[in-house]
Amino acid sequence: MPSRAEPHSLCIVGDSQIGSVALALKEGLTAVPDGYSLEFWGSEGPTFRTIDWVDGAMRPAPAALERVLEVNGNGRDHVAPGQFDTVIFYGARLRVATFFAQYFQWASGRVTQPSRSVLETAVHDFAISTRAYRMGRSLAAAGDRVFYIPAPFSTDGVRDLAAPGSLYHPYPAAFAATAEDRAYLWDMFEEVAARDGMTLIRQPEDTVTSGILTRAEYSCAGAVEEDDIGHKSPAFAARWLEELWPALDARARAA
Amino acid sequence: MTHPYDDLGPEAFWKTAVAEPGAFGLSGLWSPKFPIRPRHKIVTAGSCFAQHIGRALAERGYGWIDCEPAPPFMQTEHARNHGYGVFSFRTGNIYTPAMLLQWLELAYDMRADTGEVWVKDGRFHDPLRPAIEPDGFATEDELWDARRETYAALRRAVETADVFVFTLGLTERWRNADTGAEYALCPGTVAGTFDPDKHIFVNANTRQTQAALMDVIRLFRAKRPKLRVLLTVSPVPLTATASGKHVLTATHYSKSVLRAVAGMVSDRYGFVDYFPSYEIITHPVFRGMFFAPNMRSVVPEGVATVMKHFFADQIAAFPELRELRVMPDAAQSAEMAEEDVRCEEVLLDAFAR
Numbered sequence: 001m002p003s004r005a006e007p008h009s010l011c012i013v014g015d016s017q018i019g020s021v022a023l024a025l026k027e028g029l030t031a032v033p034d035g036y037s038l039e040f041w042g043s044e045g046p047t048f049r050t051i052d053w054v055d056g057a058m059r060p061a062p063a064a065l066e067r068v069l070e071v072n073g074n075g076r077d078h079v080a081p082g083q084f085d086t087v088i089f090y091g092a093r094l095r096v097a098t099f100f101a102q103y104f105q106w107a108s109g110r111v112t113q114p115s116r117s118v119l120e121t122a123v124h125d126f127a128i129s130t131r132a133y134r135m136g137r138s139l140a141a142a143g144d145r146v147f148y149i150p151a152p153f154s155t156d157g158v159r160d161l162a163a164p165g166s167l168y169h170p171y172p173a174a175f176a177a178t179a180e181d182r183a184y185l186w187d188m189f190e191e192v193a194a195r196d197g198m199t200l201i202r203q204p205e206d207t208v209t210s211g212i213l214t215r216a217e218y219s220c221a222g223a224v225e226e227d228d229i230g231h232k233s234p235a236f237a238a239r240w241l242e243e244l245w246p247a248l249d250a251r252a253r254a255a
Numbered sequence: 256m257t258h259p260y261d262d263l264g265p266e267a268f269w270k271t272a273v274a275e276p277g278a279f280g281l282s283g284l285w286s287p288k289f290p291i292r293p294r295h296k297i298v299t300a301g302s303c304f305a306q307h308i309g310r311a312l313a314e315r316g317y318g319w320i321d322c323e324p325a326p327p328f329m330q331t332e333h334a335r336n337h338g339y340g341v342f343s344f345r346t347g348n349i350y351t352p353a354m355l356l357q358w359l360e361l362a363y364d365m366r367a368d369t370g371e372v373w374v375k376d377g378r379f380h381d382p383l384r385p386a387i388e389p390d391g392f393a394t395e396d397e398l399w400d401a402r403r404e405t406y407a408a409l410r411r412a413v414e415t416a417d418v419f420v421f422t423l424g425l426t427e428r429w430r431n432a433d434t435g436a437e438y439a440l441c442p443g444t445v446a447g448t449f450d451p452d453k454h455i456f457v458n459a460n461t462r463q464t465q466a467a468l469m470d471v472i473r474l475f476r477a478k479r480p481k482l483r484v485l486l487t488v489s490p491v492p493l494t495a496t497a498s499g500k501h502v503l504t505a506t507h508y509s510k511s512v513l514r515a516v517a518g519m520v521s522d523r524y525g526f527v528d529y530f531p532s533y534e535i536i537t538h539p540v541f542r543g544m545f546f547a548p549n550m551r552s553v554v555p556e557g558v559a560t561v562m563k564h565f566f567a568d569q570i571a572a573f574p575e576l577r578e579l580r581v582m583p584d585a586a587q588s589a590e591m592a593e594e595d596v597r598c599e600e601v602l603l604d605a606f607a608r
Binding site for chain 2: 018019020021022023026040070071073099102103106110111112113114115116117118119121122123125126129
């Protein structure tokens with residue numbers, strides 16, 4: 001089994017979204033900072049959901065183990081506190097766009113913003129409903145440094161997401177959200193995550209369009225043919241990771 | 256020679272209406288004046304007991320409207336702790352007609368805000384609803400923003416509702432002698448500082464209670480001419496009385512006044528009705544079985560019995576309501592895990608070794 005944590009060992013944990021991270025690194029679109037080692041750990045969405053906090057560690061259900069080991073490549077069948085210097089959740093089912101869309105629609109029917117306490121409670125209730133977020137919190141509580149990069153906004157240009165029956169049809173106000181509106185919610189997500197011991201990295205503003213969508217240029221290969229609004233290109237992953245790397249240095253632990 | 260009692264139905268006689276059927280055989284306690292259909296927009300406000308009515312209506316698919324909903328994804332318990340989803344707007348309990356009148360007049364700019372704010376441990380509490388934010392507001396601005404939001408919700412409620420259900424709770428209240436502001440709670444209890452020179456105790460009599468309620472109804476109809484009003488009286492006894500009397504007798508005075516006024520006002524107007532939830536819970540025929548051991552809280556079976564009578568009497572008066580099915584809750588919106596469709600191949604591509 002792998003040994004205890006190296007001083008600057010990183011583990012990127014996630015669902016299929018981590019595929020774009022792996023490709024970004026493979027293609028040289030970004031690079032892990034000098035002095036850091038990196039492992040991936042996770043599985044695609046349906047099996048990622050079987051990963052749970054059991055006996056003080058993240059462990060996959062037996063049916064997902066094979067895929068987890070395949071993704072990891074180092075034989076790591078669980079992730080426990082202390083195994084890595086830093087754990088980075090990437091995607092990992094935290095679909096902030098769901099909150100954003102519904103919040104913006106809700107807010108459009110109001111004359112004022114809710115109190116800080118009310119919004120903080122709603123954001124926390126949303127975040128904590130995601131198992132991976134809870135696992136991240138457990139790692140953080142045990143002393144690990146944890147970053148959380150949530151699932152990206154759906155990709156623009158694949159199909160009309162405002163059309164009747166589409167994902168965001170019930171939330172037309174979301175398409176009018178401004179950078180300031182998004183920043184307001186991102187601030188709150190960051191604060192809530194910080195309260196849970198984690199650093200949440202917001203989606204870079206220059207990748208966002210139409211209120212709550214990711215710019216079409218970041219769609220994954222074959223997105224239109226496959227009708228895939230979820231996955232993103234390696235370039236997108238590289239762009240987001242560029243926000244992460246400086247944060248790593250800023251919060252690096254003393255070796 | 257005949258007399259007026261000759262032609263009365265069994266409901267008019269104690270023996271046939273109460274003694275023989277017993278507590279669980281009672282029927283026809285209410286002869287509703289108007290049907291309440293699932294498609295009607297129903298607003299609820301008032302004292303604690305009104306919460307049960309709103310919730311029961313919503314659970315049965317009736318059109319209870321929440322004009323000031325909680326933000327998305329806020330857990331129900333947390334939302335309720337912050338005053339969301341309890342009534343149709345975030346006023347907290349409105350115990351008296353005078354308090355409801357104050358809320359409405361503020362919402363419609365017929366009365367000026369006093370600017371009064373209570374401060375406790377560096378947090379700000381709204382004197383009209385001091386517990387609406389459990390830890391108080393972070394700033395005064397937040398407090399006034401929240402107030403404006405509730406005013407807007409109140410206006411929406413009045414101007415869109417078909418039926419306004421108001422549960423009268425108390426006659427005892429506290430007001431500010433200088434500003435005339437009506438408080439939800441005595442200053443100094445949850446927050447604020449009690450000032451005996453400024454904070455005046457009022458135990459409203461029937462005349463005062465009726466006057467306030469009539470003003471409320473006139474305002475309702477001015478803003479929404481088709482609005483119908485359903486009055487109830489909370490069966491929940493006073494927690495405490497400041498009247499100087501025993502709390503039991505003070506409770507009876509308070510409830511008697513409210514019950515009398517509800518009857519007087521509903522008898523006066525065709526669009527105002529009274530539903531006897533108070534009697535169903537408190538009447539000796541039920542032997543207090545709907546009260547918890549503290550003889551104050553109403554147990555769920557009591558609420559269920561109240562609502563059973565509500566719907567049964569509605570159907571008895573308007574048989575077509577029997578055909579109306581309970582509508583399922585609106586489907587919970589959940590983002591589809593769209594990328595799952597092809598996430599396996601995405602991973603395989605990335606991690607192919």
